[in-house]
Amino acid sequence: MDYSMRKKLGLALYIVFLFIPIYWLVIMSFKGTEEILGGLTLWPHDFTFDNYHTIFTDSTWYMGYVNSMIYVSMNMAITLVVALPAAYAFSRYRFIGDTHLFFWLLSNRMAPPAVFLLPFFQLYSSVGLFDTHIAVALAHCLFTVPLAVWILEGFMSGVPREVDETAYIDGYSFPKFFLRIFLPMIRSGIGVTAFFCFMFSWVELLFARTLTSVDAKPIAAIMTRTVGAAGIDWGLLAAAGVLTIIPGVLVIWFVRNHVAKGFALGRV
Amino acid sequence: MQRKVRDNKAWFLVLPVFILVAFSAIVPIMTVVNYSVQDIFDQNTAYFVGAEWYREMLRNPALLDSLGRQFFFSFSVLAIEVPLGIAIALVMPTKGRMAAVSLILVAIPLLIPWNVVGTIWQIFSRADIGLFGYAVNALGIDYNYTSDPTAAWLTVLLMDVWHWTPLIALLCYSGLRAIPEAFYQAARIDRASKWAIFRHIQLPRLKSVLVIGVLLRFMDSFMIYTEPFVLTGGGPGNSTTFLSQALTQMAIGQFDIGPAAAFSLIYYLIVLLVCYAFFTAINQLDKAK
Amino acid sequence: MNWMAWTGVTATFFSVIGCILIFMTILEIKSPTLEKKGFLPIATTRGDKLFISLISAAYIHLGFLALVDTVLWVALCISILWSAVVFRWG
Structure with missing residues (x-):
């Protein structure tokens, strides 16, 4: 792997590190309470806008x-x-x-x-x-x-x-x-x-x-x-x-x- | 550096800033000094105690402990964030669309309200509902930041690295951009290695932005409050009770305003001294240019 | 202004600081200072010397409170002596 590829890879890894916690926050906001407490899901199974509805x-x-x-x-x-x-x-x-x-x-x-x-x-x-x-x-x-x-x-x-x-x-x-x-x-x-x-x-x-x-x-x-x-x-x-x-x-x-x-x- | 004209009328241009900042700065600090020499029961009942609170605070082992923890935390933060920030700044693209995009992406953690940062990490690292907590436990490491002091401390540290490394990275990035292309060309002619370029061209040029970055990070990590308060509430035990929080508990929780005021002034003096040293260093670097 | 909880001692303290600042400003208008290099590691103006004296006075007092049980007059005397040294040779 040459130098510029390594640079890009390093930056990409860092940006992934920055965004995983934010990703978790975002998908959490689309889940219902039962799904959050029920177990770990990487993607909301019951996609819901209820939380946003409450706020707006x-x-x-x-x-x-x-x-x-x-x-x-x-x-x-x-x-x-x-x-x-x-x-x-x-x-x-x-x-x-x-x-x-x-x-x-x-x-x-x-x-x-x-x-x-x-x-x-x-x-x-x-x-x-x-x-x-x-x-x-x-x-x-x-x-x-x-x-x-x-x-x-x-x-x-x-x-x-x-x-x-x-x-x-x-x-x-x-x-x-x-x-x-x-x-x-x-x-x-x-x-x-x-x-x-x-x-x-x-x-x-x-x-x-x-x-x-x-x-x-x-x-x-x-x-x-x-x-x-x-x-x-x-x-x-x-x-x-x-x-x-x-x-x-x-x-x-x-x-x-x-x-x-x-x-x-x-x-x- | 251009020569500046000596003219005291310039004070008129600075006056609005002076008045605005003085309003919010001078009255509160005077009041805190007043609090620090009295034993205050309520609005109308206060006894003058002289320097007694200062004496008591300086000999209070619990507070000196939290001061020590605070120094340790600030140094750990700097030791991780500064090298990491420099590394990120070095790998960020310098030209074209990707430069702007990566700038924006890296800056995003800085734009999140501090209590939301705490919330993000709370949701992310809880062992029951958090991806991070779950993953670490799945690897066979027993991790639960709500009950294990070491895990809590490390989580706060990780959160701070996540939150604030971008600031160092952005400062260093701007410092790197200020290096003229001719320097790199000269290095290429000399067939200098990557390390030699970093050591002899980039690092010296980064010195002044790094001083600013270290100064900002030291000040802010020394008064860290909101994020650990949301994440751990200071616990378990006292493991993540940082100075600001110990002071708040004293002032508002137990209504011991006098001692809390005395200790915050001691703490202000510490930060003031460190910052004066840094500020003088920045000025010397500017003059040397 | 009741909530500011003024006491005689702190009022005197801030008045003295205020007077020093006014005095320094007048002095500066009358005869502008020159940066000089003394025994302190950096070249300092009069204002820098004042700041260094004040902050070292604060630390001397805190040091006395933490370590010695004597009255603070001793600390005050040491601070004044030290300031004189800073202004004369700093």
Whole structure:
């Protein structure tokens, strides 16, 4: 076997390793409870959509997806709006305390969430934001914003300074230059950043669960309801899990070219 | 590296980020510091105890044990994920349709909510309903992660490898893409072996992304909470009770907020020191370029 | 603000940190710092030295709490001495 065949085989094996657990989740979601507990079947014998039917007809279930979508989109929008100018500042200027500010931003990712949840809950309750989508979006900014600044800064450093200077000589004001010329140049960077914001906000559970109770409860927290008096409803749990994977797959499919290009630029 | 202009007006561009992050960061950390020096019974009854909680926590063998377990877990995670991630990055195709497809496939575990990752592995490795658990038992190995501490620990480790190796792989992949083609051509002219290319061209270029990858993985594995909580609930016994979970039990389960706060600050200081070392290392590498 | 559970000691602590930061900022505007290489393994600015002093002070205090039963004034004195050393020769 030659070298490139071995490479392909290695990659294929790894991807199989990644997908077997997901495959198991997917087929589990099409099985009824008796079949799951009755014995091991590699393929559902009684193919059923019951589990999905339950989720799509019960508003407490599907509203969980809507809630998650809302706060993730809000988070992406807020993060990009504040991170773009900041990343520009970091990539073009030196200013008092710049490296320390950057380290402080990153250090917020390091705080162990468990004990910080209580003050978080009280902070957002005291400003009247408890159980709103915006509260979760703001809390997630704590780790998406530093990441976004860091990724965007990399892309912006790749744009030569001459571009800025030429634009200013041509009479562009800063906001006009930034929106008309600069942002289109780093489109892929913005795509990659949005993807990472989505990723970290979508997968996070602790803040999302602590800051919501009814109106903004995310799907990941609703999933715990499948544990009932009669044990866990594995089929329903699996179906809910499958539905949380789909948005991620869709997002990465839409930004795939940006992501591939972003990776090719050697940052991220 | 381009020269940057010194201009303090740039602070106006950073100000929105500063305010936004400060709102969610400074008040909670101040509150945790306040908690850590008091014995709190309820909202209005608290006694100042000074550094007593810190003293108690630093001499508490159970917590020091879980700290040790945490370090061991983090190092095991890094020892497996970093070499595996580099290997995957090396075999991923570089051009054409397959490059994008394999990028997407490899990235998928990163996009799954953390509690669903726990659920996937719960369903996958249970001895009664899981393919993995069933298969291992069929091979004649007695495996049941709900009752055997070693099996539980290994399952959590395997789950973390499954979940997070893609991050290292993607970072290394981007690092490899940044190597100019001319380097490989020069190596081909010299008839360098695959290993020599890896050792002298690829590995040095991967250094800066690897530092970032190790940093991210260290921070996240050190505070791992959601996945093992869903998978094992910390058991059997204490075998998979990681630090975050021990703290949560203390703070919310027993309402010992003071000691829990003191210990989380100790833990924050540990992570802060390690990350400062890494951050300084990244800056030095940038400067050396 | 009742839920933040303030105490006199922590309030003083954060005020001191805040004052140091304001003082450092003013000093930086008046006379910008230069990176210097001292006995520390990396070249440091004034801000880096402050951070190193603060984090070592935290570790010195924790070390005292873990190992010795004396009062913390000793740890505080050692931290201040160490910071002076870092700022002078670091």
